[in-house]
Amino acid sequence: MGSLSRHWPRIAVTLIPLVFALLHATGALHLGVLQRLDDIIYDARLRATMPRTLDERIVIVDIDEKSLDEIGHWPWGRNRVAEMVDELFDRQQASVLGFDVVFAEADESSGLKRLRQLAQAELKDQPGFVERLNQMQASLDYDALLAKSLQKRPVVLGYYFTGETQAKGVLPAPVMRRSELQGRPIRFIGWSGYGANIEQLATQAPMAGFFNPVVDSDGVLRAIPLLSEYKGEYYEALSLAMYRLLVGLPEVAPGFPREKFFGSRSYGGLESVLLRHPKGTVAIPVDDKVSSLVPFRGAGGVSGGSYRYVSAADVIGRRLPPGSLKDKIILVGTTAQGLLDLRATPVGEAYPGVEAHANVISGLLDGKVLFRPDYAVGYDAVVLLLAGLTLAFTLPLLSATRAVLASAAVIAALVSLNVYLYSAEGLVLPLAAALVMCITAFALNMSYGYFVESRSKRELANLFGTYVPPELVDEMVKDPEAYSMKAANKELTVMFCDMRGFTKMSERMEPTQLQELLNAVFNRLTDIISSNRGTIDKYMGDCVMAFWGAPVDIPHHAPLAVKAAIEMAGAVRQINEEHRAKGIPEIGIGIGLNTGTMCVGDMGSENRRAYTVIGDAVNLGSRLEGLSKAYGVEIVASETTRKQAPDFAWQELDRVRVKGKEQAVAIYRPLAPAAGLERPLLDELKAWGAFLRAYRAQDWEQSDVLMLNLQRMNAKKYLYELYSERVASMRLLPFDPEWDGATNFETK
Template structure:
């Protein structure tokens, strides 16, 4: 909840694309570019997954340029009859479907004119009427064609129209489905008010028929065809569905309603078309327009590699070997540009209309039907909510690289799920809104992070950059709202480090030399402080002040401060070795460390302020630094710091009562990390503990013995000489039962 409260503005910004995407998905605000992008995604996916192989089961007899050049156009029905006879008698085909409509009577034989002559000018011509009666059967091309298709598996094509007058022509086949079976459900069938169908004579000879209309989308591309269409309350089937039904034994067409256990009873959609024959039922999924997407196999046309094309002229002229087309499914149509049956599709801009039906029939035979289901809207909403909320709550809490990875993972999951449902189940589901939402959410999130949150981070870095190590600044900018210059009270460890011999050096060195030397020393010491997560408070002449535990919480602040002090003392020793080789004066340092409650924050005047610590614990740290010279050590640490830094070996120096404090404080000298003390030093510490115990008990004889032993072990240590002098002077005083063993210091 803390994370949410801290990042809610960024979460809200990231949710903006989700809101617009949901409005688009639900239809409240249709965004045309998203629909267009969905079409582009579908088209690209379709082209990428097309089999690109030829379906040998279906052959297209093509009224191509060759057929028009050889036999002209339009062909007389006698030629169509001869074509049909050739296909069934000599080629033994299984089924013929016409992507052509025969709406007007064929008068190309001249029979009508001969009849007029027989009743007029040549009425009295002997034998003319008899000859006419003999020729009439062969000259009535419509009858000839009707006889050729009668009783054979032939499906005639026709088309529906929508115009102001609702004109009709020809005779429609029987409807495939009656309104009554829909149980009053308002299904959104494609509906027309007119049609152009075949002559009644032909419709009776071949009662199976199907419309060859397709659905042209808003971008002018044909992607689907309706399987059933409504005309005056009756429902008619497409050419491809009619041909497929003939192939599988003319099953009954019924509506397929969604099962109530998955959808509510109020749902009025149609899930599929059912082809029922006895105990067998085949379900063909449809979308909300009772249409199916065309499962294009290739780029279309004679060279498309999806279906075999044979010129109608070659068939009519018997240039095709007998039986070559045995048991084939035949579609008769045209690719000639002048006959205007070329369409724009996702796989080609001049795609033969007849091949769209061939693709659908091929898909039916393979059980490969792609459809955008009615529940696509619900699916889109669910996916948007899941992906949008994931990004909205995850991105604000991640670094830029992780946010990129998370967004890429969400996009990959969206694309992968969508493609899996398409390839495995033939479901064409929306993807554009989710992709655009995810990418926009990422862009807005990163923009907000850069222009809004990064501003506060940069301000934070500017505020603390001169005090705090870069590593701590990096931690702070991850959550800038948790840090400020506002004063607060907390337990910290403070360090005062003073350079010894600075005054003497300033008297003997040029100012520029002194500046270079001082900068060199401070740079080394500062690097050590910052590398151990310390915060530089200020430089005061030849003294540097630092603290640990703020602005970033550091639980081990005492140990880090002691570790830094030891490293600083060692660095000064190495620096003095360099100075000796260069003839420069040696320097010394005194360090005081204290842990306690301090006030930390931005303090100062309206003219100048700094991030600093104040309080009694800070003053004690300063006093301890001053005592380092008194005890001849480079580091003096209070008892409070020693208790928290238990991973070091300590030598207690004394109990002191400094100016401004009534209570005595034990002070210590850190020797080294635990485990780095040799046996000699360990023995020395034991002897020192006995000496210090005797000292505080005012047992001067025993103390002298221990101090003598210590001076033999380490004659150079000033601490033992100091206590030897103290014992010598305190022998002169009487035993004091009220003495607490502390040394009083009245100066700073």
């Protein structure tokens, strides 16, 4: 106890990450990075444990590129779908058929509707026409043909829910009603509209399931909701509907949590979805959104090896031997890229959506369902407390080597327990908070007491203090040996910012007034650069040059530079409001941003040196600043900068060839953070992208139409006036197949 009391500061420091981890685990402080890390761990664990074997029970009839080439673009005539259904049941003897597609509109491709109109109007007096039409009517009513094929067969149709208020087609009967929930506020995924199958088909195949997945915040499909809510009633997923059809249509009921460890007693959600059958009850575990994690078997797709894929063209063409699909569970879906049913999943970036449903059906049949239990929060809290307190009261007493071994042992125990519960029980439990807490606690404990000598700080501050903001100097003094002024090639982001209007102001103001005004503007812009971790290179008259990524390595240097540029443009607008109030002329601003490899270091003569950047990427940044005036915008950035700052909304300005470069480069204007972008601006950007495609294709008629629409959206935008004039002049020229859409600028 005496030793622990002497080390209480180190214990307190070690407990800091435990506190933050507990706040995150209990939901009091959401740390997105830990959630993302948990997703990464789950994805890696899932890939490592996939069986990668063929499930011979399930076959996917694929509307693939071959089928589209042979039969035509989707949707096909329902007569072809009827042929496929008849082939699957009559000749192939399939067990159950599910459609991962929806038939939401009547099929008029046969022309029957028009023939009926002719029979009632222009050709009603034509001898034999009406009689012949009556004879052909049955073969031309494609919806009736498909309805007849579906009749009294084990078929589950697909449909989708939507957040928009719409109601197309006929929903199946709900499988559960709100009264069964006993007043509990279950967090079902709710919808306000749907797109279902036409009545003619829905009445003949009354079973149907929705095929909406759950897409996480990172855009990855990891789960499928087994039940969803619409207007107080609850409907089943396609995979659950097919499973129920396979096992005798058991009744669906809510499974409420029982009292267990880790605080599930207070849990208000569902523990499981119950399937009640005279022979017994099956409980399917679900998470707090009544979703089931997809138990992926393999990489997915035709070559993934998890399921047999059969081309729909081969089924319709009767090329399969009779009975080759006997007793198989058939899912009709698509892998064709143009039909937009390829999803990002933990096991592949272009994973067929239909195979996700196949995985859930396979898992239900095997009784292997992965799920996040209701007591996951309590489990995480208990594990954090045990591990955190163990490290806090043990590490201060150990040498560095033993502290490393102790920390490694705690981490190994956490990982082993987590992996065991996953592999043996199918429990998906959090791990990221515990891992990060252990690593951070170890790092804080080991670094405590080792303060940087003031001499090291003074030396580094003297070396870099005039170039970089104080907070970066504070970072650098933690490891002074890692920094020097020696030249090196690094990927950085450079900024050139030019104030416009000072030349005209200099003719009307006293030199001291102009100096005071210029210094005031530079102070505000420099503060923004420094607050965004930028390094000031130099001031050149009314221009400031800065760069990001040196001397301190900043992986996200491009986003910081873009953020600084947007804030600087906003600061100038605020300055102009102050100028208008004081009767002082307004100023303008032009900013150029480029990201690329540059040479950075201490350069100059023996008498005068500076920590600066040079190189072709720097020159391009300067050229881009000069282009801002030509396009009537405050900020112009290169494509490399745009790619490294994906969290911002961008508007492409042009493709240009600047002086000194033969290769055309795309230039962009950053607008604002992409999150929360308003709908009118999103629509404007979409219309602008369409215009640029028409412009570069030299489709001047289409360009004019799109430009009129853009000018209605934003009539005062100089960029649209510029392109409108370009279109007007270029349409007088003949079509040039060699033109790449780039604009040449010969001046700096």
